[in-house]
Amino acid sequence: MKWNNRTRVFVLTVMLAVLILILYMIGLLIPEEAVGTDFQHAGQPPSWAYPFGTDNLGRDLLLRTLKGLSVSMTVGIAASCISAVIAILVGIAAAAGSKTVDGAINWIIDLMMGIPHTVLIILISFSLGRGLKGLLAGIAATHWTSLARLIRGEVLQLRSQHYIVVSRRLGKSGGWIMMHHLVPHLVPQFMVGLILMFPHAILHEASISFLGYGLPPEQPAIGIILAESMRYLSAGMWWMAVLPGLMLVVIVLLIDRLGENVRTVIDPYSAQE
Amino acid sequence: MLLKRFALYLIRVISLLFAVSIISFALVSASPVDPVQQYMMGIGPVSDEQRSEIEAYWGVDRPPAERYWSWISALLHGDFGVSLLYRRPVIEIISERFRNSLALMMCAWVFSGIIGYSLGCVMGMNRNRWQDKIIRKLCYLLGSVPTFWLGLVFLMVFAVMLGWFPVGFSTPIGMRDSEVTIWQRLHHLVLPAFTLSLMSFSNTALHTRQKMIDVMNSEYVLFARARGEGRWMLFWRHGLRNTVLPAVTLQFASFAELFGGSVLAENVFSYPGLGSAVAAAGLNSDVPLLLGITLFSTLFVCVGNMTANLLYGIIDPKIREVRQ
Numbered sequence: 001m002k003w004n005n006r007t008r009v010f011v012l013t014v015m016l017a018v019l020i021l022i023l024y025m026i027g028l029l030i031p032e033e034a035v036g037t038d039f040q041h042a043g044q045p046p047s048w049a050y051p052f053g054t055d056n057l058g059r060d061l062l063l064r065t066l067k068g069l070s071v072s073m074t075v076g077i078a079a080s081c082i083s084a085v086i087a088i089l090v091g092i093a094a095a096a097g098s099k100t101v102d103g104a105i106n107w108i109i110d111l112m113m114g115i116p117h118t119v120l121i122i123l124i125s126f127s128l129g130r131g132l133k134g135l136l137a138g139i140a141a142t143h144w145t146s147l148a149r150l151i152r153g154e155v156l157q158l159r160s161q162h163y164i165v166v167s168r169r170l171g172k173s174g175g176w177i178m179m180h181h182l183v184p185h186l187v188p189q190f191m192v193g194l195i196l197m198f199p200h201a202i203l204h205e206a207s208i209s210f211l212g213y214g215l216p217p218e219q220p221a222i223g224i225i226l227a228e229s230m231r232y233l234s235a236g237m238w239w240m241a242v243l244p245g246l247m248l249v250v251i252v253l254l255i256d257r258l259g260e261n262v263r264t265v266i267d268p269y270s271a272q273e
Numbered sequence: 274m275l276l277k278r279f280a281l282y283l284i285r286v287i288s289l290l291f292a293v294s295i296i297s298f299a300l301v302s303a304s305p306v307d308p309v310q311q312y313m314m315g316i317g318p319v320s321d322e323q324r325s326e327i328e329a330y331w332g333v334d335r336p337p338a339e340r341y342w343s344w345i346s347a348l349l350h351g352d353f354g355v356s357l358l359y360r361r362p363v364i365e366i367i368s369e370r371f372r373n374s375l376a377l378m379m380c381a382w383v384f385s386g387i388i389g390y391s392l393g394c395v396m397g398m399n400r401n402r403w404q405d406k407i408i409r410k411l412c413y414l415l416g417s418v419p420t421f422w423l424g425l426v427f428l429m430v431f432a433v434m435l436g437w438f439p440v441g442f443s444t445p446i447g448m449r450d451s452e453v454t455i456w457q458r459l460h461h462l463v464l465p466a467f468t469l470s471l472m473s474f475s476n477t478a479l480h481t482r483q484k485m486i487d488v489m490n491s492e493y494v495l496f497a498r499a500r501g502e503g504r505w506m507l508f509w510r511h512g513l514r515n516t517v518l519p520a521v522t523l524q525f526a527s528f529a530e531l532f533g534g535s536v537l538a539e540n541v542f543s544y545p546g547l548g549s550a551v552a553a554a555g556l557n558s559d560v561p562l563l564l565g566i567t568l569f570s571t572l573f574v575c576v577g578n579m580t581a582n583l584l585y586g587i588i589d590p591k592i593r594e595v596r597q
Contacts, residue, residue, distance in 0.1 A: 107288075111296075114289050114578070116570050118533035118548075122555040123567060127300035203419050207537050210421055211552045226422060230541070233429050241429060245422035252417040 006265065013261040020254055027070025030063050046239050053239040055228065065244040068220040069251055072209075075132070076202035079139035083201070084194040087144035088186065091151025095159065105152075109145045117142045118211075121204065125213040135214035139201050147193040154189055158182055188266040195259035199252045206248060222248045282582060286575045290568065294345060297567045301560050302337045344564075354561035358553060363565040366550065371569070374539070374546030378531050380462055381469035381538075386524045388470065389477030390517065396478065397485020397516070398508060409482070412475035420534060424468035424541040431464060438464050465542040472534040473527050480523055484516045522584045528577025532570050 046053040051062050094105040120142055125134035158164060164181050208214045209223025217224055222244055229240035353363035396405045432438045439461050488494060494511050536548035543549065547566055554562040
């Protein structure tokens with residue numbers, strides 16, 4: 001059977017989604033006891049029993065990494081969903097509202113882009129007393145700007161289209177035009193923007209946890225594992241830093257690929273690039 | 274025309290800085306962390322009397338708006354307060370650490386600009402050939418790699434295993450500042466700067482690639498080809514001139530990412546710059562330092578964006594036409 005390009009991409013996308021979901025579930029299903037401390041096996045290099053080795057407290061790094069990845073993914077998904085909703089609301093408000101609203105929103109976006117994101121997340125996290133809440137709020141607050149700009153541009157462009165002008169002249173209400181002409185164009189943009197935000201959010205989560213903000217130190221987040229590994233670098237425990245980081249790269253690449261594929265499936269124009 | 278743009282932009286920067294000061298102050302005020310408690314933990318046991326004295330001095334009991342006013346008016350007089358963590362005026366710490374950070378960021382900035390631009394040109398001139406494909410894959414890959422982890426790996430390989438570079442800090446340990454030579458400083462700078470530059474070059478490279486492709490598809494290049502110009506000639510006469518300034522502009526506009534990246538790079542390499550100071554300030558509830566660095570980093574980003582905007586105005590021939 002010969003598949004055309006679209007079918008092939010579609011099947012690949014489903015496979016990627018399933019793979020990511022499986023990795024996520026594995027992390028969730030690992031019980032707390034499995035990543036407990038075990039001083040008898042502390043600081044072991046990778047072996048068959050411990051493919052990623054063990055850390056200074058004898059915790060199995062493979063299990064800890066997988067668990068950490070699912071924590072990071074939860075944070076990343078939650079933060080990017082919040083961020084994407086903010087983006088679509090703000091984007092539509094900017095494009096559909098008056099000139100003053102548009103100006104105000106542009107000013108706010110400029111403001112958000114004026115503070116380095118890492119510094120802003122540190123501030124927000126500090127304000128909410130660190131922890132998961134601060135991390136989520138920080139990442140959600142810093143990621144919506146570019147998608148909001150994109151959606152604003154899209155709505156502005158759509159509004160001047162002939163079919164929408166005609167529709168309005170034919171006496172259709174604003175709500176009807178919104179549902180029948182704007183939403184079908186915006187949903188794909190929104191979905192792709194959302195999925196392409198995941199990797200960014202996950203990377204930010206990892207780096208902020210690495211700095212010591214965000215999740216508490218006993219949580220097996222990737223950033224925390226990497227921060228711990230720094231203390232044992234000069235002791236030669238290379239596996240503590242290399243392997244968990246590599247897993248993070250793999251998961252980010254997978255999600256990135258997924259986003260690109262979804263874009264190809266739902267936005268045929270970009271597929272021909 | 275240019276002056277007017279500049280003045281307008283200056284007003285915008287001032288309004289942004291003002292807004293950032295309000296927002297960051299509000300965020301810090303909302304924090305559940307008690308700065309007085311934190312301060313007293315640093316100076317040892319104190320009596321209740323001393324505690325209320327400190328509270329009165331800090332104005333904890335006053336409403337936030339009033340505290341903001343006294344903070345901002347002191348700020349406008351150049352008084353950023355005293356850092357709790359380092360027990361020194363914030364402005365002193367910022368100026369001292371900014372010099373370190375600036376050295377790091379500028380090295381990374383120049384390096385990533387040169388690498389990014391050259392790779393972008395190679396990709397654009399060889400569109401869809403193997404060079405383009407490999408470099409483009411590499412650029413996308415770097416976007417998915419957490420750069421602080423890459424820094425960790427470099428630290429491990431080049432500093433711990435091979436011993437080519439020092440493990441951290443900006444100067445050799447146990448040496449006075451005046452005794453450190455420029456070579457020693459550079460030696461400490463190489464790894465952090467290289468890590469930081471990896472963070473930003475792919476953006477410049479991909480952007481330059483697109484610009485170069487646009488130029489190569491233009492009619493004037495088609496005509497130049499028809500005249501018999503070779504690839505080098507095309508690059509020298511058309512490609513370079515039309516792509517180098519947009520790349521420089523983009524580099525100036527990336528100051529926010531540069532600063533954000535330096536926070537991570539400095540923490541990995543224990544480099545005593547603003548980035549490691551801001552992370553430490555947040556962790557140790559050093560409010561004056563945290564606010565000071567936030568404002569300073571915003572100013573830094575604004576200067577970059579302003580330069581980008583002005584450059585854009587100066588180099589865009591269409592705007593120049595209007596001026597004449």
